[in-house]
Structures are given as C-alpha cells and as structure tokens.
Amino acid sequence: MKTSRPIVGFLFAFLFLSQSTALGRAETDGVGVDAGAPPELSLVLKPHMTAGAVDFIHVTTTIGSPNLKTDDNLLRMALVIVAIPTPRYDGDAIQARDNSGALPLTLKDEQPTPSGQYRQWLVRRATSGDVVVQYDAPMRAVSSSTRPGPLFDLRAESGGLNGAGLAFLALPNTETEYRIRVSWDLSGMPAGSRGACSYGEGNVSITDKVNALADAYYAAGPLRSYPNEPSSNYAMYWLGEPSFDARLVAENIYKFHAYVANFFHDKGASYRVFVRKNPYHGGGGTTLTRSFMFGYSDEKVPDPAELQGLVAHEIVHNWPAMQGEHGATAWYSEGTAEYYSILLSYRAGIYDLQKFQKEINQRASAYYTNPFLSLTNQQAAEKFWSDSRAQRVPYGRGFMYLSRIDAEVRAKSDGKRSLDDLVLALLDRERNKEKYGVDEWLELVTKGLGPDAGTEFDAMTRGEMQVPAVNSFAPCLRAEKSEEKLLDYGFDAKVLEGSNKVVRGLEPDSAAAKAGLQNGDVIVESSRLADSQDDSTVPIRLKIRRGGEDMNVSYIPRGNAVPAYKWTRVPGASETACKL
Secondary structure (H helix, E strand, O other): OOOEEEEEOOOOOOOEEEEEOOOOOOOOOOOOOOOOOOOEEEEEEEEEEEOOEEEEEEEEEEEOOOOOOOOOEEEEEEEEEOOEEOOOOOOOOOEEEEOOEEOOEEEEEOOOEOOEEEEEEEEOOOOOOOEEEEEEEEOOOOOOOOOOOOOOOOEEEOOEEEEEHHHOOOEEOOOOEEEEEEEEOOOOOOOOOEEEEOOEEOOEEEEEEOHHHHOOEEEEEOOEEEOOOOOOOEEEEEOOOOOOOHHHHHHHHHHHHHHHHHHOOOOOOOEEEEEEEOOOOOOOEEEEOOEEEEEEEOOEOOOHHHHHHHHHHHHHOOOOOOOOOHHHHHHHHHHHHHHHHHHHHHHOOOOOHHHHHHHHHHHHHHHHOOOOOOOOHHHHHHOOOOOHHHHOHHHHHHHHHHHHHHHHHHHHOOOOOOHHHHHHHHHHHHHOOOOOOHHHHHHHHHHHHOOHHHHHHHHHHHOOOOOOOOOOOOOOEEEEEEEEEEEOOOOOOHHHHOOOOEOOOOOOOOHHHHOOOOOOOEEEEEOOHHHHHHOOOOOEEEEEEEOOEEEEEEEOOEEEEEEEEEEEEOOOOOHHHOOO
C-alpha cells in the first residue's frame, strides 16, 4: 500500500509530516533497468567509534543524474524540528562532487516556522552526471538536564546508535521517485554489529520519494531483537539491557500488529519498533513510517502493558487517516488511534473485559477533566505547539465522538453495521486515490444516520461536551453520569512548558499551595505531564529551587469536580456475549 498522510509523533510533542509512508516496491539486485525506471539514489551509512562509543556516522549519498542548473537546490534538511536541534552542517561540512569534480555549494536558511526551520544547499554551477554527497553526522549529546521531546535526534547508546533520518540526513529537495538503496558499512564497529532501519535489517532497497529516508528510524550496533532473526514484516530492536521485559512487550506488539493489519485489510504489512533509553526523566514515543520508537528511563520502570497500549495507538496510525489541515482532522486521526488501539486489543485477546473497561474509562476521565475541553478544533490547533493540554483535546474528543457514532450505527442497523464500516469505507477511498476528507466522512455518517449526524458533528467541532450513548459498548457495559476532578496545576501552567520555569499565579487554595509550592520557585525538573493529565490518580512531581536550595514537591494536580461519564458493567451480562 502506498499513501501520503500525516504521521503523528506522540506524547512530548507532536509532528505532522506530509510524506510517503509506503515500504516501497522491493527490487532485486542484478535485474536490468528499464529505460523509464526511476533514477537511483544510494545511501551508505558508516558509523565511527571512539573509546567504545559511536561519535558520528559518515554519510555518503549518491544521487543519480539530478541535472541541476546553477543555484538550484541540491539538498534540504531541518536545523530544528519541533524543538529538537539537528547537526547544522555549517560551512563546508557537506562536500559534493560530480563528473566535473568538486561541486561548490551555497547555504540558504529558510524562515522559521512553528514546527522548525530548514536549510537548503544550492549548487553554484550546473551538475554533470551523478552527484556524490558526503558528511559526518555527529551524535547529539544528551544528559539528565536535556529537555524531553520527540524521539528524532541521533544518539549513541550502549555501543550503538539510533535516531530518525529527518534529524541527520540532508536529502535532495525533490518530489522525484527514486530506486533507493540503503547500505550499512559496519567495518568500524565490533564484530556481530547489526544495522537496521524502518524498511528492514541490513542492506535494503525500496522505490519511493526521498522523504521515505527522512521519515524512517535507523539503528546500528550490538542490536538485540525480537524475533532473534527478524522477519520481513516485523521486528523490535533495542540496545543494552532494558529495565523491563522487552521480549514480552515485543511479543504483545507482534500479536496486536498482526491482528490490526488483518482488520484493516493489510495482512502482511510491515512494522518495526525501536527502543532507546533516556538519561533524563520521561518516556513516551514517536511514530514515523511504519515504525515507532519509544523511550524509557530508570526513573520509572515501564509497565509492559502500558508500553503495549502506547505502541498499539501508534500502530493504528498506519491506517485510518483523513485529508485536510490537522486542526480539522486531528479528532479523527487521534480518535481512531485511541478507539481501535483499545477495541482491537480486546478483540485480539490481549485485553480482558476488565482491562478494556479500565482503558475506556481512563480516556473518558482525561477528556472530561481537560480544562480545554470546550475549545473548538481550530482553537485547540492554535495552542497545539505550546500547551500539552490542548494537544490532548483531539485524543479524548475523537474517542468520545467515535464511540457515540458506533453506538448509533449499531442501533440504527440492528447490530448489522458499526463504526468499523465507516472507517474502513473511508480507508478504501484513500486506497482508491479518492478524496477522504471531512466532507467524505460527513457523507458516510449522514448516509447511515440521517441529517442529525451532521448537526452532531458540528457540535463536536465547536467543542460541545460529548455525552456517550447509553448503549455504547453494550451489552456488557453502559454509560452512566458521574463526576471527576478538573486537571489543575494550581499555578500558571505555561510555566511547565516554557523556558522561564518560575512559578507564578499560585492559587492559594490549590493542591500545589497545600503541598508547599510558592510563587518564585524555580522548577528544575518535573515528571511527565501526560501521566498526570491522563490519569487523575497520578501526582505531578517537581524538583524546585528556592533560595539556592533544591527540594521536592509532589501533589495530585486536581481541582473542582466537573460533570463526567463512565462505563460500568451491566449486572448479569455474560462476558462471552461481549464481542463489541
């Protein structure tokens, strides 16, 4: 399957990249090339080690006959992407040559955008034949004080390396499709080292646009994996000895991926998971092309069940998608990922009914207690990059809306149809290269439910509170009215995500004040905000500095009670009847 869709990086920050996400068409070495075949592009990655640690990757890219004129753009790469710095490759760090010899380059920086800034490398003369580009990509230095962010940066770890292509690869700035070959030169690494990327282990070939290389993960070194001999369509890779049962996590992810790929009519689809250890507090993960990387730290030993849920959400992102600007469509991309990561885990037997009930109630709680619940979709998008509470809006809103639509479709069709039919129909439109945006969703949902479905959709986009249908997730569960405590940090929440981390606007009667926090305290470290945002029982832990002295403060960041809903078991309902 070959598609173009937004790819979502989840947890600390979010990145939407328009890209080609297919694995590409496999090639066979030695086969003759048709006259109309795409040009070739070769990428050779050669890690270098000093004192037992990888310090850079020597990158060699050969671009087949780009035929550029003077001042044309040869390469483009982000200098900063969603607050993650990349190698700048200043001056003559990037060297190029072609059939005429050395190819001089001019650097041109683009204007910054909310998600980052890009640099271009322009040729000073016309090119002749193939162009060979070489440079050294250094590892990013990270420490306990590094600010968490999307897991893109290129890092050294346990005698190896891992990172995303968009954080270290300067690539042709073109929409041209290439026959791409990715090769590893591991001659500078210890015997037994392995190299892998989102498209497979060892040397791989695909046919795709160059964005496929940027939107992929790379790892090399003394890699461990599940399975031990990775299959062509699934593998999980890690370095060192994780503090959790990596194989158990990998087995559950493998089971889920096989089930969900079959559900979305993509049996045999490829997927790879990469693991890294963070030296700072926090975990989370980030999705790229048919692959996912999650991080962990020693602060909190990851729960295999939680990791399975995290990766399940990202796996689902490979299928349901909606055309359009992310503010208008994030409710669908995130809502379907939330909904189906839970529902298909239950159908696949990974979750029992008790776990399923716990998961959907946690999503409901996070939705109803979000102080930004009433923002419109557009307003939430405008705050998306600056406030994690706004980032969570489409997750809960989409989940609650979709669960309601599912119940309505089941009731209208006497159980013969469900949300599944609508989601798969929109996916079929995408595969058939038809439009699959908001208008097409409204066409599908109003056809099944009538014009009131359009009114219901408009209310959702305006930020009206989503009330679940009583019969959602029936016959085993039913929705009932309840109360939850609103997420409230007790002071100006912007402090937690800004660069000036000085407490201000402290509320005298808040849990923060009662825990001893004061205006003027400097926040040195904080626990992961998503943990306390998504679970009303999880405290936020702060290390603060006051008068030159460090101290720890911990409290449950909750305030006044607000209306909410939750699902309870239906007395006497047989669990075996709950196929959902």
